[in-house]
Every structure is written in C-alpha cells, then in structure tokens.
Amino acid sequence: MINLQPYGNPMYFVYLLVGLLPLMIGLYFGKRFVVYQTIISAIFLLLIFGGSKWQQGLALIGYIVYQFIVVGGYAVYKRRANQTWVFVCTVILSIIPLVIVKITPAIQVGRQSLIGFLGISYLTFKSVQMVMEMRDGTIKKFDPIMFARFLLFFPTISSGPIDRYRRFQHDYIQIPDRKHYLQMLDKAVHYIFLGFLYKFILSYLFGTMMLPKIAHIAIMHREAFFHTGISLALVGYMYTYSMYLFFDFAGYSLFAVAASYLMGIETPMNFNQPFKAHNIKDFWNRWHMTLSFWFRDFIFMRLTFFIMKHRLIKNRKRIPQVAYLANFLIMGFWHGVTWYYIVYGLFHAGAIIINDYWLGFKKKHRQLPHNRLTEGIAIFITFNVVCFSFLIFSGFLNTLWFSAR
Amino acid sequence: MKTKGKLWLIFGPVIIAAGLLILLLSLPIGFGHFNSQTEKKAAVSLSPKVFRGRKIKQQALENGYVPFFGSSELSRLDEFHPSVLAAKYHRSYRPFLLGNAGSQSLTHYFTMQNLGTQLKGKKVIFIISPQWFTKEGQRPDAFGFYYSPLQTIDWIINAKNDTADRYAAKRLLEMPSGRSSEIGEAALENVEHGKPVSEFQKMFLKFKETILLNEDSLFSRFQLNNNLAKVQKGEKSLPAHYSISKLNHLAVKVGRRETTNNKLGIKNTFYKTRLSGNRIKDLKDSQTKLDYRRSPEYSDFELVLNQFAKWHVNVQFIIPPINARWADYTGLSIPMIRQTDQKIEYQLRQQGFNNVLDLSDYGNEKYFMEDTIHLGWRGWLKVDQTVNPFLTNKQPQPNYIIQNRFFSKNWQNTVKNE
Incomplete structure (x- = not known):
C-alpha cells in the first residue's frame, strides 16, 4: 500500500x-x-x-x-x-x-x-x-x-x-459565487507556485544544502570562546536555520491554504512577511498567525479576563505580563517537553514584556524621533531577537553543548 | 465567455509550463556534450551525484579516463594521489574516481551497470578494503546515499535468470532503497524468483529511464565541487620530472611535516578534528572484537567479480594496509586481518583474478598511511609503481572462471586458515 x-x-x-x-x-x-x-x-x-x-x-x-x-x-x-x-x-x-x-x-x-x-x-x-x-x-x-x-x-x-x-x-x-471562486483559484495557483519556490527551492537550499555543513563547522568549534561554542559558524547556523524554518513552514502553509481554496474553503493565512515585523508583538501577528491567534483568543484573553474578574492581581500592569508568561510557557510545552522549547517560550514572553515597557516609554515621551531610520533599526533588532529565539528553538545548542561531547 | 477567458489566464500558464516540462524530460533528447573541464572536475569530485549518473562517466571513460573503484581512501587527495601523479607526469590515462566513505561492493556493482560499453575489454583499478567485510556487510543508509534509480533500472532491464542476478535482486530488496518504487520493487521480486520482468514493468521502467537520463544530462554538470583545485595545487609541489627517489624523498618530508601532533603517525588535521581530547582515550582497545572474516560482503564482492568476468575487464586489485600503530592502540587483531586478506585473495585467484597488490605488510612503514586506514604519501607512491605500468603497458588478456560457490552463505562464513 x-x-x-x-x-x-x-x-x-x-x-x-x-x-x-x-x-x-x-x-x-x-x-x-x-x-x-x-x-x-x-x-x-x-x-x-x-x-x-x-x-x-x-x-x-x-x-x-x-x-x-x-x-x-x-x-x-x-x-x-x-x-x-x-x-x-x-x-x-x-x-x-x-x-x-x-x-x-x-x-x-x-x-x-x-x-x-x-x-x-x-x-x-x-x-x-x-x-x-x-x-x-x-x-x-x-x-x-x-x-x-x-x-x-x-x-x-x-x-x-x-x-x-x-x-x-x-x-x-x-x-462562493463564480467571480469570487475565480479569484480564489487565481490565488491558489499563485500560492502553490510561491510555495514551490519556498519549500522546494529556498528551504532545500537553506535546510538541506547549507545547514548540515554549517552545523558541522559549528560543532568543530564547540570549544571556542571559553568552551561555550560561540563562533561565527554558530551565528551562521542561527540565520540559516531561521531562513530554513520560515521557508519550510511558510511554503507548506501556502500549499495547505491553496488546496483549501481549490475546495472553496478560505482557510486563513499563516504568515505575513514576519521578518518585516517592527517589534515582537508585531512579529506574532505575522508569524504562524493561526497558532498565535488561537493562543491569543483561547489562552491569553481568557486568562486576562479571569485574573481581572477575580482580582487576582492588583497591579494592572502585571496582568498582561503574567498572561504572556503563561501563554508562551504553554506554547513552549506544546512544542515539546525539552529544555530548549521551554526556554524558547520564556524568551519570547520576556521579549514581549520588555517590548511592552518600551511601547509604554514611547507613549510617555512623544518627542522621540520616528522616521525610516528608526523603523529600520526596529526591524533589524526584532529580526535578530527572533533569529536568536529560533537558534534556541532549533535544539542545536543542545547538540552543541550536551550530545556532541 | 468572460469567465472562460479568466480560467485560461489562471490555468493556461500552468498547463503550458507542465506540458513543456513533460516534453523536456520525456523526449529522448540527450542534451549535448560535456566539456573537458567538466570531465576533469567530475573525475575527482567523488560526488554521489556523479556516481549515480551516467552520461559524464560514459563520456569520460571514452576519453581516456580509467575507473578507480574504492572508498574513503580516494578522498585523500594529497600530492602523491594517483590523480595528481597522472596529471603531473602526463600519463596516457587519467583516473576517474568512483567511491567515497561508505561505498562498498554492492554500490560499485550498480555504479558500473550502465558502463558496459565503456568497460568491455578495458582496464580498471579496484582498491578493496578489509573494513568493508563487517559482520553486517553493506550498511543500508550508506547504500541509500549512493543509490541510483537510473542504474537500478538499467540493471533490471538487462537482468537474467542466473545465480548472480538473482542474488543481486535479493540483496537490493534487503535495502530500503530497493523498495523505494512500487513497480521497481515488483520487477526486482520477479528477478529474485527467477521470473521474467513483465512487459508492463519494462515499459514503465524504460519511460522512467528516459526521464532520469534527461535529468542526468541536464543537471549532473552542476554543483561539482572543487576537488580539482586540490589536485592542481598538488601538482605544483611535485618535481618537474618523474624520479622515484626524488618523489620518495619528498613524501617522507611532507609526511614528517604533517604528522607532528600525535604518536600514531596520523595526519595532524585528521587527528585534531577526529581524535583529539577524550576521543582518543575512548578508542583505546575499542576494536578488539572486530572480525572481518565472516561477512555477506564476500558475496557482494563476488557480484563485482562476476560483472568484470562477463565484460572481460582487466582489473588490478589493491589491498591497502592498516596503520600498525593504530591497530595496536585500538586492539585490532592482526592475525584476523591477515586471514581476511587471505580469504579475499583466495576468492580472487581461484577465479583467475591474478593482478593483486597486497600491501598489508606495509602498515608499519613510516608515512605510508595518511591516517588510520587510509593510504597517503608513500603509500600512494607504492601504489603508483604497480598502477602506472599496469595501465601504461600492454597486458595479457585475463582468463576468468567464475564459481557460484562464492555466492553462498557457506563461503561468507568460511574462515581461511594459513
């Protein structure tokens, strides 16, 4: 069979x-x-x-x-x-x-x-x-x-x-009426071919051609920088893995959405140019969107209401912070019960809490400059924070520090 | 009418693209010729893509390249490697390296399947390592790494109902790769049970062969690595004129320079990346239980011999030694190795394969081995002294008598005593 x-x-x-x-x-x-x-x-x-x-x-x-x-x-x-x-x-x-x-x-x-x-x-x-x-x-x-x-x-x-x-x-x-269904077919064909580019070309390039080689070099340097294994190759691994992860999953998601469209079902999109995000919150509105919206609606929001209704926390600022922590911790456990998935969850909770502080600070200080340069800096910082979180997520640090020795 | 036009706008390009792709792949086009630079690169690339393909190999063998079958030692591309010596001293032959880590008899047997026309009555070099003959024989994952659907199809189409082909089908079906396509698997099962391959299977396989061939000739020239640069670098450090004493002198000098960080006579870079730290300690007496005397590999090897005999190929076999200090450190049994070599030699000579260079006594020679089990500097020079005359001078036609007993379990498990 x-x-x-x-x-x-x-x-x-x-x-x-x-x-x-x-x-x-x-x-x-x-x-x-x-x-x-x-x-x-x-x-x-x-x-x-x-x-x-x-x-x-x-x-x-x-x-x-x-x-x-x-x-x-x-x-x-x-x-x-x-x-x-x-x-x-x-x-x-x-x-x-x-x-x-x-x-x-x-x-x-x-x-x-x-x-x-x-x-x-x-x-x-x-x-x-x-x-x-x-x-x-x-x-x-x-x-x-x-x-x-x-x-x-x-x-x-x-x-x-x-x-x-x-x-x-x-x-x-x-x-759907015929006009609308034709639009869906049009999109479906576009998504399938974009998916081919993502999954069969770019993901193959990053994940199958480059990643094993960079991983090998990074493992060779596992004694570098006071035995921490921090090397240029590790940084290279971080970016390559991030690209692989995105193109692999986004490619797959495009296929799934396209197949749904062909069947007349408008399954929601999963990615919206995540590496263009201006901050971590923005990132989670663009990355694996159906998952993060699910977590938002069924965990984050519910927990926030629950805390407010029962007055569990007095300080209003702390409520979303606790909710974020719980939200991302659960997401970490959902990925798998290993230290790196859990740290990945905590890392994103930390990042989003810091981001909230920053947004609050910005609101108070309206005179802060806002232009294309600051936006560029914001995208750059967000991108690197995200890539670092994917390095944790990849489990490669586990290989580098524990299993390759 | 308007929506129909739209439908065409959406699906027209897809249909045209798919049609063009099918045409491109399914028409027996052939797609031109490789230039000599591509041949040169492919000959030393040691790339599974080249092993799996067909066209580059066929073309190169028609242009004076000689297949060197082997395994990981072929990747020791130092300045005394056969490929470097042949290029530097403008020999009449150029090695086409076929084999890398993990390639053993079964891989080689299938690699040569579509080279019949090019190999008939020709000469080849075959480096056979005792390390292939493990209790389990060919590892399925390594076989899968070099597995070529194209060669398998070529083999199935020409398969006969004889001991060798039934045995090969059985072995292939023991590997996950052999079961990777439904129709191929069914055809292999027919061959295994001595039944003919059905007309439908043949038709399907031939169609698939055309597609694979087009892919091979379209894509195999891309992404060849740059091993050629290593060969050219090696050429520069050799003396302008061939002189065995000068070369030997140089080999000693280079070997001494590159084996300074350990006492086992292992190349520095190999030792540093693969053995340094705690790893070397863990390897002490790690090989005491290894036994190469009983192995399914002996019958896989017989497949190769059978093929050489069918095509009257004149083969020079080389049995490389093992670094004696390494063997001593890891507790590898030298009597066991000796018996392994004798069993291999017996299998060869019994069937008329008399060109055998057994180097197993050279494990103690300085700078003969580049690391643990791989020939290097002086080892390659020693090989050259047999390979060069064998390939350059006219040789008498060999007379092979194939014996099917070497396909039996009984032979796989026989230990040859001195």
Whole structure:
C-alpha cells in the first residue's frame, strides 16, 4: 500500500489536482459535490495515514472517536446546565491525548507514544476551540458531521493552518459565487507556485544544502570562546536555520491554504512577511498567525479576563505580563517537553514584556524621533531577537553543548 | 465567455509550463556534450551525484579516463594521489574516481551497470578494503546515499535468470532503497524468483529511464565541487620530472611535516578534528572484537567479480594496509586481518583474478598511511609503481572462471586458515 506525505513531492500535487478537479468543476458551477468530497477526502487520508503509517491511522480513528465523545458529550450537557467545573474537566479531557503524546518522549527517551499521529496538535486545537465556543454560547448546535469535516479537513490535517469552526462551516455551506471562486483559484495557483519556490527551492537550499555543513563547522568549534561554542559558524547556523524554518513552514502553509481554496474553503493565512515585523508583538501577528491567534483568543484573553474578574492581581500592569508568561510557557510545552522549547517560550514572553515597557516609554515621551531610520533599526533588532529565539528553538545548542561531547 | 477567458489566464500558464516540462524530460533528447573541464572536475569530485549518473562517466571513460573503484581512501587527495601523479607526469590515462566513505561492493556493482560499453575489454583499478567485510556487510543508509534509480533500472532491464542476478535482486530488496518504487520493487521480486520482468514493468521502467537520463544530462554538470583545485595545487609541489627517489624523498618530508601532533603517525588535521581530547582515550582497545572474516560482503564482492568476468575487464586489485600503530592502540587483531586478506585473495585467484597488490605488510612503514586506514604519501607512491605500468603497458588478456560457490552463505562464513 502506498503512503503519501502531504505536499512532500511534485507527484502529490498531480494527485491533488486530479482528485480535486471534479470538485472544482462543481464549485465553478455553484455546486458542492458533498459525496464526492467525502470520498476523495477519505482517499487522501488513507494515503497519508495508510501503508507503512497504518498505526498512525488507527491512532487517528481512536482519537476522533474519543473527541466525539468528549465534545459531543459536552454539547449534550450544555443544553441542560452550564457548570464551570464540567467545562474545565471537558477541556482537560480534550487535551489529555496530546499531553500524553508530548510527555512520552520526555519520560521514555526517544520513544514515541502509540496514540500519536501526524497532526494531533492541530486536531486538539480544533476540538478545544469547539468546547470553549460552546461554553461561550457562540456555537449553539453540535453538528457531528460538520465537526468531522472540520477536524478531518485533509489539506490542513498535518500542520495547520488552524481554522475556526464557524468560519469553516460558513464556507462549506455558502458556496462562493463564480467571480469570487475565480479569484480564489487565481490565488491558489499563485500560492502553490510561491510555495514551490519556498519549500522546494529556498528551504532545500537553506535546510538541506547549507545547514548540515554549517552545523558541522559549528560543532568543530564547540570549544571556542571559553568552551561555550560561540563562533561565527554558530551565528551562521542561527540565520540559516531561521531562513530554513520560515521557508519550510511558510511554503507548506501556502500549499495547505491553496488546496483549501481549490475546495472553496478560505482557510486563513499563516504568515505575513514576519521578518518585516517592527517589534515582537508585531512579529506574532505575522508569524504562524493561526497558532498565535488561537493562543491569543483561547489562552491569553481568557486568562486576562479571569485574573481581572477575580482580582487576582492588583497591579494592572502585571496582568498582561503574567498572561504572556503563561501563554508562551504553554506554547513552549506544546512544542515539546525539552529544555530548549521551554526556554524558547520564556524568551519570547520576556521579549514581549520588555517590548511592552518600551511601547509604554514611547507613549510617555512623544518627542522621540520616528522616521525610516528608526523603523529600520526596529526591524533589524526584532529580526535578530527572533533569529536568536529560533537558534534556541532549533535544539542545536543542545547538540552543541550536551550530545556532541 | 468572460469567465472562460479568466480560467485560461489562471490555468493556461500552468498547463503550458507542465506540458513543456513533460516534453523536456520525456523526449529522448540527450542534451549535448560535456566539456573537458567538466570531465576533469567530475573525475575527482567523488560526488554521489556523479556516481549515480551516467552520461559524464560514459563520456569520460571514452576519453581516456580509467575507473578507480574504492572508498574513503580516494578522498585523500594529497600530492602523491594517483590523480595528481597522472596529471603531473602526463600519463596516457587519467583516473576517474568512483567511491567515497561508505561505498562498498554492492554500490560499485550498480555504479558500473550502465558502463558496459565503456568497460568491455578495458582496464580498471579496484582498491578493496578489509573494513568493508563487517559482520553486517553493506550498511543500508550508506547504500541509500549512493543509490541510483537510473542504474537500478538499467540493471533490471538487462537482468537474467542466473545465480548472480538473482542474488543481486535479493540483496537490493534487503535495502530500503530497493523498495523505494512500487513497480521497481515488483520487477526486482520477479528477478529474485527467477521470473521474467513483465512487459508492463519494462515499459514503465524504460519511460522512467528516459526521464532520469534527461535529468542526468541536464543537471549532473552542476554543483561539482572543487576537488580539482586540490589536485592542481598538488601538482605544483611535485618535481618537474618523474624520479622515484626524488618523489620518495619528498613524501617522507611532507609526511614528517604533517604528522607532528600525535604518536600514531596520523595526519595532524585528521587527528585534531577526529581524535583529539577524550576521543582518543575512548578508542583505546575499542576494536578488539572486530572480525572481518565472516561477512555477506564476500558475496557482494563476488557480484563485482562476476560483472568484470562477463565484460572481460582487466582489473588490478589493491589491498591497502592498516596503520600498525593504530591497530595496536585500538586492539585490532592482526592475525584476523591477515586471514581476511587471505580469504579475499583466495576468492580472487581461484577465479583467475591474478593482478593483486597486497600491501598489508606495509602498515608499519613510516608515512605510508595518511591516517588510520587510509593510504597517503608513500603509500600512494607504492601504489603508483604497480598502477602506472599496469595501465601504461600492454597486458595479457585475463582468463576468468567464475564459481557460484562464492555466492553462498557457506563461503561468507568460511574462515581461511594459513
């Protein structure tokens, strides 16, 4: 049995286009072939999670059944009552599989959990979001079939972008008119080719051609600068890795968005020229946007309200700082239970708190100059802070300091 | 009508681009000729891209290049390396280096698959290292690194139902690379079980071959590294006229100059980057358990011999020594090495491969080895004294008698006693 990794090679795009063509013709004429879309989605899921990855496929099925019980159960309960503790328990239950998958490799070194599969985090984000919005009352009716379509939407199943249920539902039901659909097709073709440039050329150049060589040189210099390993090669690694990370992930995201567009679903964009950010806050509005907005809406905002409502912290300035810290710490743990992901989270929390102080200072001192030069300096500083955080994120320091010795 | 025009604006360029790409890759075009500079670069590049390809190799071998099969020692491009000596002293041949770290018999067997026309009745050099003959034999990851779908297809299309080809198919299927394409895998299974490759499989593989060939001739000239600069630098430090005593003198001088930071006779740069600090301590007595006498590699090697015999290739084999001080330090058993060399030599001579230069007694010679197991300075000069006359002078036609017993498990596990 064949196994296909999403967007892994040019052939995948040929299969994708052939598979989606009937659907596209339907949408062009204002119809969504629901049965066809269900069948073709099942085939693609089978190709992604079948063959040598069949264990992941089983894990996915188990996971879906589990989330249906949790989310569906909460929907049934919510019609009758609205206790906070039930809500909290439901969220915890919804997260538990992901927690197990993330903690397993940290406890049993190198072991992967049996219940894990490609994309489990992204499905968890979608499920938790459902529970929270049902609590808020913004999602009133639990439609199991639409929920399944939302969770298992194959273009974004492996690594996002993370869509929102109500938006997805709207697009699924409301077929775009021909003019709008043509615009979407136009964008989709553009995104796919931009994605080719990002993922198959630039990411290959930085990640496959350059990175191993620079890593090798940096490891050769691991005794440099008083045994810290700080060398020019390490700086080179930092920038090369940052470029690789961006082009790889942004390329992938472009493919996922483009495939969604072909299917008449306007999955939100994930990146918006992040290296042009003027400060860290701006950066998180441009980098992995669907993730950072998810964290903003479902962790940061909720925590801030919670603290204010219960008056847990008196000093108003401290509230966002605590919320940032919690927000980024959770994001760090989500990436994986290793010291470098957690430090990465703390680093960004620190950076964004310092940034808040600076913005406050700027507000008080209106006479500070603001021109193209200062903007350039701001972009330069932000870029370097971000690249440094990616060096932490890469785990290369772990190799350099601990495992290569 | 208006929206149809728009559709064409969106998808027209994609359709045209895809059509052009398919035409470019699927038509048997061939795409011209490589210039001699590209040949020169490719011959010393030691790049897996060159090993995997076909066109550069074919063209170079038609223009006086001679294949030097080997492994990591080929990358020791000091001033006495065969490629440097051949260029400096305007020999009638130029080495085309085929092999690098991790390339062993199975890789070489497939590398030569599409060189039949160029190799028939010709001479080649084959450096065979005892280190290949580990208990596990060819490492699948290293094989994958040099694996060429093109050569595999060329091999499958010409495969016959005989012991050698069935054995090769079996070995290939033991590697993940051999199972990387569905139809190729099915065809290999047919060969393994003595069944013919189906017409559909052949048609598909031939179509894929055309695409791979076009890719090869379009792209293999790019990104050749600059090993050639090392060769040219080496040429400059050699005496203008060939003199064995002068060269030997120089080799001693260079060797002495470059082995000053350790007592094992290992080149400074190698020692510093690979062995210094605690690493050298950890390696003390680390090789006491190594045994090269029993290995699947012996049968893989037989595949190579079988191919040479089929094409009547005249081969000069070279068995390099191991740095004796290194062997002593790491506890590598010298009797075991001796028995390994004898087993290899037995396999060669039994089948009529009589050009064997066994250097295993030279492990103690100063400046013979560049580091642990790789020939260097004086070692290369010694090799040259056999290789140069072998390639320059006319040689009698060899008479090979291939024996299938060397493909057996029994032979893989036989230890030859003195």
